[in-house]
Amino acid sequence: MNLDHATIVRLAQHLEDCELEARDTTKITEDYPGMDWDDAYAIQDEIRRRKVARGGRIVGLKAGLTSHAKMKQMGVEIPVFGFLADSFAVPDGGECKVAQLIHPKVEPEIAFVTKRALKGPGCHIGAVLAATDFVMPGIEVIDSRYRDFKFDLKSVVADNTSAVRFVVGGRPVAVGEVDLRTAGIVLEKNGEPVAFGAGAAVLGHPAAAIAMLANHLGARGEEIPAGSLILSGGITEAVAVQAGDSVCLRIQGMGSVGMRFV
Numbered sequence: 278m279n280l281d282h283a284t285i286v287r288l289a290q291h292l293e294d295c296e297l298e299a300r301d302t303t304k305i306t307e308d309y310p311g312m313d314w315d316d317a318y319a320i321q322d323e324i325r326r327r328k329v330a331r332g333g334r335i336v337g338l339k340a341g342l343t344s345h346a347k348m349k350q351m352g353v354e355i356p357v358f359g360f361l362a363d364s365f366a367v368p369d370g371g372e373c374k375v376a377q378l379i380h381p382k383v384e385p386e387i388a389f390v391t392k393r394a395l396k397g398p399g400c401h402i403g404a405v406l407a408a409t410d411f412v413m414p415g416i417e418v419i420d421s422r423y424r425d426f427k428f429d430l431k432s433v434v435a436d437n438t439s440a441v442r443f444v445v446g447g448r449p450v451a452v453g454e455v456d457l458r459t460a461g462i463v464l465e466k467n468g469e470p471v472a473f474g475a476g477a478a479v480l481g482h483p484a485a486a487i488a489m490l491a492n493h494l495g496a497r498g499e500e501i502p503a504g505s506l507i508l509s510g511g512i513t514e515a516v517a518v519q520a521g522d523s524v525c526l527r528i529q530g531m532g533s534v535g536m537r538f539v
């Protein structure tokens with residue numbers, strides 16, 4: 278690590294203040310170009326600690342940048358990982374207040390819920406499928422705190438991978454009931470289809486994103502606990518939204534989920 282504890286605490290407070298006050302900032306590596314991956318995750322961990330210290334609950338985890346196209350575009354070989362706080366959750370069909378956000382975009386995702394803990398190293402798709410209770414449609418709202426979504430990956434990790442809101446719902450199904458690679462998805466905005474894809478867009482199989490998360494946590498001596506909700510990453514490009522929009526994600530065999538932006 279290259280940053281001292283006081284700097285990590287200060288950067289975490291800065292980024293969380295930007296989230297809570299819906300204001301943007303320049304990417305933090307401009308002032309701290311020597312920041313490494315451990316520093317970046319330490320800043321994210323401090324944001325998480327701050328939320329829990331105020332009585333918040335961590336209700337899930339997420340993988341980001343998991344589609345091959347986006348990884349190639351950004352020149353990365355590993356996804357990034359973040360957490361979901363209770364304050365991020367929107368009920369299915371519920372409202373998301375745009376005034377509380379900076380420049381929101383939505384991502385269509387497959388959400389996993391585990392019934393057994395998953396621990397790396399060596400976690401693989403088979404272990405993930407064996408430990409999964411059910412999967413369901415999920416929409417993640419991302420809202421990078423960085424001006425105009427201009428960032429580098431370490432800055433993104435420190436910023437909890439742009440996480441801000443999410444909705445899950447639809448028809449939860451056991452993994453044996455659906456082929457997660459070929460399951461088709463349609464994201465609609467205001468009733469119009471705006472993005473299409475299939476589960477395989479995420480690392481060939483969305484369970485691979487969960488395995489990578491387990492291996493990432495395992496390297497830190499942590500695990501994915503039983504009963505975790507995990508967003509496995511956007512299947513298509515993210516779609517910008519504004520007040521007045523409604524979005525709906527339909528996934529073959531899993532029904533639909535949606536939210537409204539007000």
Ligand code: 0L1
Nearest residue numbers: 341342419421433438439
């Ligand atoms: O969940 C995601 O894939 C977002 C990762 C962070 C990068 C971004 O804000 O686009």
Ligand code: MG
Nearest residue numbers: 384417510511
């Ligand atoms: Mg996402």
